[in-house]
Amino acid sequence: xxxxxxxxxxxxxxxxxxxxxxxxxxxxxxxxxxxxxxxxxxxxxxxxxxxxxxxxxxxxxxxxxxxxxxxxxxxxxxxxxxxxxxxxxxxxxxxxxxxxxxxxxxxxxxxxxxxxxxxxxxxxxxxxxxxxxxxxxxxxxxxxxxxxxxxxxxxxxxxxxxxxxxxxxxxxxxxxxxxxxxxxxxxxxxxxxxxxxxxxxxxxxxxxxxxxxxxxxxxxxxxxxxxxxxxxxxxxxxxxxxxxxxxxxxxxxxxxxxxxxxxxxxxxxxxxxxxxxxxxxxxxxxxxxxxxxxxxxxxxxxxxxxxxxxxxxxxxxxxxxxxxxxxxxxxxxxxxxxxxxxx
Amino acid sequence: xxxxxxxxxxxxxxxxxxxxxxxxxxxxxxxxxxxxxxxxxxxxxxxxxxxxxxxxxxxxxxxxxxxxxxxxxxxxxxxxxxxxxxxxxxxxxxxxxxxxxxxxxxxxxxxxxxxxxxxxxxxxxxxxxxxxxxxxxxxxxxxxxxxxxxxxxxxxxxxxxxxxxxxxxxxxxxxxxxxxxxxxxxxxxxxxxxxxxxxxxxxxxxxxxxxxxxxxxxxxxxxxxxxxxxxxxxxxxxxxxxxxxxxxxxxxxxxxxxxxxxxxxxxxxxxxxxxxxxxxxxxxxxxxxxxxxxxxxxxxxxxxxxxxxxxxxxxxxxxxxxxxxx
Numbered sequence: 001x002x003x004x005x006x007x008x009x010x011x012x013x014x015x016x017x018x019x020x021x022x023x024x025x026x027x028x029x030x031x032x033x034x035x036x037x038x039x040x041x042x043x044x045x046x047x048x049x050x051x052x053x054x055x056x057x058x059x060x061x062x063x064x065x066x067x068x069x070x071x072x073x074x075x076x077x078x079x080x081x082x083x084x085x086x087x088x089x090x091x092x093x094x095x096x097x098x099x100x101x102x103x104x105x106x107x108x109x110x111x112x113x114x115x116x117x118x119x120x121x122x123x124x125x126x127x128x129x130x131x132x133x134x135x136x137x138x139x140x141x142x143x144x145x146x147x148x149x150x151x152x153x154x155x156x157x158x159x160x161x162x163x164x165x166x167x168x169x170x171x172x173x174x175x176x177x178x179x180x181x182x183x184x185x186x187x188x189x190x191x192x193x194x195x196x197x198x199x200x201x202x203x204x205x206x207x208x209x210x211x212x213x214x215x216x217x218x219x220x221x222x223x224x225x226x227x228x229x230x231x232x233x234x235x236x237x238x239x240x241x242x243x244x245x246x247x248x249x250x251x252x253x254x255x256x257x258x259x260x261x262x263x264x265x266x267x268x269x270x271x272x273x274x275x276x277x278x279x280x281x282x283x284x285x286x287x288x289x290x291x292x293x294x295x296x297x298x299x300x301x302x303x304x305x306x307x308x309x310x311x312x313x314x315x316x317x318x319x320x321x322x323x324x325x326x327x328x329x330x331x332x333x334x335x336x337x338x339x340x341x342x343x
Numbered sequence: 344x345x346x347x348x349x350x351x352x353x354x355x356x357x358x359x360x361x362x363x364x365x366x367x368x369x370x371x372x373x374x375x376x377x378x379x380x381x382x383x384x385x386x387x388x389x390x391x392x393x394x395x396x397x398x399x400x401x402x403x404x405x406x407x408x409x410x411x412x413x414x415x416x417x418x419x420x421x422x423x424x425x426x427x428x429x430x431x432x433x434x435x436x437x438x439x440x441x442x443x444x445x446x447x448x449x450x451x452x453x454x455x456x457x458x459x460x461x462x463x464x465x466x467x468x469x470x471x472x473x474x475x476x477x478x479x480x481x482x483x484x485x486x487x488x489x490x491x492x493x494x495x496x497x498x499x500x501x502x503x504x505x506x507x508x509x510x511x512x513x514x515x516x517x518x519x520x521x522x523x524x525x526x527x528x529x530x531x532x533x534x535x536x537x538x539x540x541x542x543x544x545x546x547x548x549x550x551x552x553x554x555x556x557x558x559x560x561x562x563x564x565x566x567x568x569x570x571x572x573x574x575x576x577x578x579x580x581x582x583x584x585x586x587x588x589x590x591x592x593x594x595x596x597x598x599x600x601x602x603x604x605x606x607x608x609x610x611x612x613x614x615x616x617x618x619x620x621x622x623x624x625x626x627x628x629x630x631x632x633x634x635x636x637x638x639x640x641x642x643x644x645x646x647x648x649x650x651x652x653x654x655x656x657x658x659x660x661x662x663x664x665x666x667x668x669x
Contacts, residue, residue: 239623297624301593338588343576343623 011233011291014218014226018044018292021217024069028209029062030197031188038183038309039066041288043218046227047180047281048137048156050122050171050313057187058197059159063118064210070223071216072115072153075106079125081167085132089144107142108149115153115220122158123168130175133158137178153220173273173316180281181306182313227288234287235297239343243300247307248279250336251315259335264328268318278314285310300342308333376402376469378478386486390453393426396446396462398480404438405471412468414446422452423462444480454487552651555581556644566637568628574637575619575628578644585651592616604654611643 018040025036042049043066051059060076067074077088086092088107095101103109107117119125119133133156136142140151158179160171176182188194197203202212250257251274255266286302293302312329321328381397388394400408414428426447433441448462465480538545559574582590585605586598595616599606614635622631635643 235625237624297620299592299620299624301591304591340589341580341583342589342591343579343619 011226011229014229015291015294017218021069024213024217025062025065028065028203028213029058030203031190031193032058032062032185035062035183035185037289037292038181038306040292041285041306042181043070043155043223044227044230044288044291045180045281045284046155046224047284048178049158050176050179050182051157051159051185052162052182053159053185054163054187055161057185059185060118060120061206061210062185063116063157064206065213067116067118068210068213068215069217070115070220071218072220073110073113074116074118075110075114076118076120077106079119079121079123079129081124081126083125083129085128088129088132089142104144107136108144112150112152114151115155117151117154117156119156119158121161123160123171125169127169127172130169130171134175134178153223176313177275177277179313181285181309183309230291231284231287233296234290236283236287237297240298240300240303243340243342244279244283244303246340247303247336248274250340251311251332254332254336257336257339259332259339261328261331261335264321269321269328269332271316271318273314273316274311275314278311282307282310300337304337307337376400376406376476376478378467378480380481380483382483382485385484386488388450388485388487389490390451390487392450394448394450394462394485396448396480396483398444398446398465400442400444400467400478401436402440402442402469403471403476406469406474406476407440407471408442409468409470412466413444414465419448419463422450422460424449424451446480450487452487454489455493457486457488459484460487550648550651551581551584552644552647556641556648559641559644563637563641568632571632571637571640572622572628574640575615575622575631578615578640579619581644581647592620602654605647605650608643608646608650611639611646615640615643 021043022036022040025039026033029036039049039062051063053059064074077083087105089105091103091105091109093101093103107114117136122130122133132142136151136154137156140154142149142151188197203209246257250259252270254261254270260266261269282303283298285306286298289302289305290296290298308330312333315329315332317325317328377400379399379401381399383394383396402408408430410430413430414425416425416427418424426449427445428447429445431443431445433443435441444467446465450460452460462483462485464482467478467480469476469478536542555577558577562570562574562577579590582598585602586594590598592613595609595612599609599612605612618631618635618640621634622628625631
């Protein structure tokens with residue numbers, strides 16, 4: 001159903017580029033088609049992403065490949081318990097002449113051309129750093145050297161390791177709500193990809209691997225403009241609006257919607273969350289997904305495809321159920337789509 | 344054969360009665376106040392019996408019974424209690440107020456042999472401004488009887504407790520029949536409701552597509568964009584019921600893998616989901632009607648119903664009540 005093709009030539013052209021971008025990234029990251037699709041949606045919705053997954057599943061490779069394909073520059077910071085906000089902004093050292101020097105830090109080094117900022121192990125950093133990041137994500141600005149720096153093309157990717165809990169600071173709900181998506185990255189499931197990742201020497205050296213990705217498949221300076229065009233160009237009907245509201249109600253009050261999950265008291269499960277900002281992010285993501293699928297209208301499948309990543313981290317459970325969060329939240333999202341009538 | 348004298352007597356009596364009646368009617372407004380007592384049988388009362396006397400009071404025009412002069416329930420004598428005195432006002436005749444006074448007495452007299460007793464007169468006062476009229480409910484005499492003989496007969500102790508009265512057998516057959524009838528009607532109603540709503544094992548009695556085909560024929564009887572949307576929704580609900588969850592266009596291949604008997608309709612099903620997308624999420628029902636005409640929609644529903652019946656050997660999931668009514 002190529003409804004979009006004739007409607008806006010530049011949008012259709014950009015769609016071809018977006019698909020080419022996905023193909024480029026998929027060349028170096030095997031078996032992660034869904035993650036790549038979600039990250040592409042985030043790129044074209046201009047949203048920040050929190051990646052979650054084991055160590056060594058290819059999160060950094062994925063982001064470096066994306067940064068290269070998008071164009072612009074890429075910076076990466078490791079979160080540690082003693083990292084302070086100034087460490088991101090300034091680089092204090094002793095210069096060649098033996099005198100102390102303060103240079104721009106990782107955030108400012110590349111100027112306003114910075115397109116991807118990758119914050120590794122975000123939950124190891126202190127709340128002060130989270131606060132700086134919050135402002136960076138919400139407003140795209142940082143104050144340093146007595147003035148304000150703007151990052152018009154910046155997209156923040158953060159990653160979090162859920163295995164270790166020692167010496168970590170849980171992200172506050174407000175910070176998590178600012179992330180457009182929380183994406184789970186798992187090791188690829190199919191045997192062929194896993195075998196290639198282990199035995200193919202191409203995957204042994206990351207720099208060489210990433211160098212194989214074509215550079216600047218999409219023009220990062222025009223992403224904002226194209227993102228706006230997508231949001232304007234993809235149509236949301238009355239029926240889809242009613243459906244989205246019904247989904248929202250079902251997630252906020254699952255017992256009223258008639259959802260039951262085994263071993264869960266539905267009237268006590270959901271304590272809050274599913275913010276209006278989250279719902280607007282959901283529709284933004286659904287529009288981009290519809291565009292990538294070549295449609296000029298949102299359909300329920302678009303909402304379903306992005307729902308867990310956009311909404312799951314915004315739903316807050318009763319503390320009793322927080323420990324089983326991953327299992328319950330997935331089941332709740334599935335049940336909502338299986339219960340709410342569409343259209 | 345009555346004699347002539349008899350007829351004459353009858354005629355005279357009739358004339359007299361008519362004249363008397365006329366005289367009473369004419370004289371009624373000026374008639375003096377009266378208290379008429381209507382009493383029950385004057386004999387056959389035992390210890391503890393309740394006797395109700397009814398007095399009809401007619402007053403002169405303008406007079407009104409003094410409420411304060413009414414007797415209050417109280418022990419009248421050592422053996423007689425006045426249990427209640429109820430006064431009701433009756434409609435007035437020619438401006439004269441009329442009352443009905445019900446007096447309930449209970450006798451506690453234990454006579455050794457039958458004996459006459461008196462319920463004393465009850466004075467009443469009526470008033471018209473300063474004018475006072477004293478009336479009285481006349482006294483009444485009745486015969487009270489003993490409960491047992493005075494002298495013990497035979498060896499029986501006259502003071503011994505009498506045996507209890509045997510319970511009266513009450514015929515229950517008619518009641519039981521009524522209960523059985525009501526139960527049968529109730530069960531039949533529940534059964535009917537269960538079939539209509541498709542509860543439990545009756546879910547299979549109305550396979551989703553057959554029901555949908557019938558509904559869609561009715562909905563599309565008057566074709567309009569609105570009716571077309573309704574018909575699309577109805578078929579969506581049938582798909583939901585058949586799949587056991589909400590079925591989206593992207594889920595159709597997986598659904599067909601589970602229901603191979605519907606696979607012959609795969610192409611036209613894809614067509615339906617495409618038209619539905621246009622109707623609900625795209626240009627609207629009018630554009631969708633061009634894509635898939637109402638007739639084609641009805642024919643799809645019928646073909647699905649046929650395919651469903653053919654595949655009935657492999658029953659599909661029964662629709663839950665929520666989905667059936669959603």
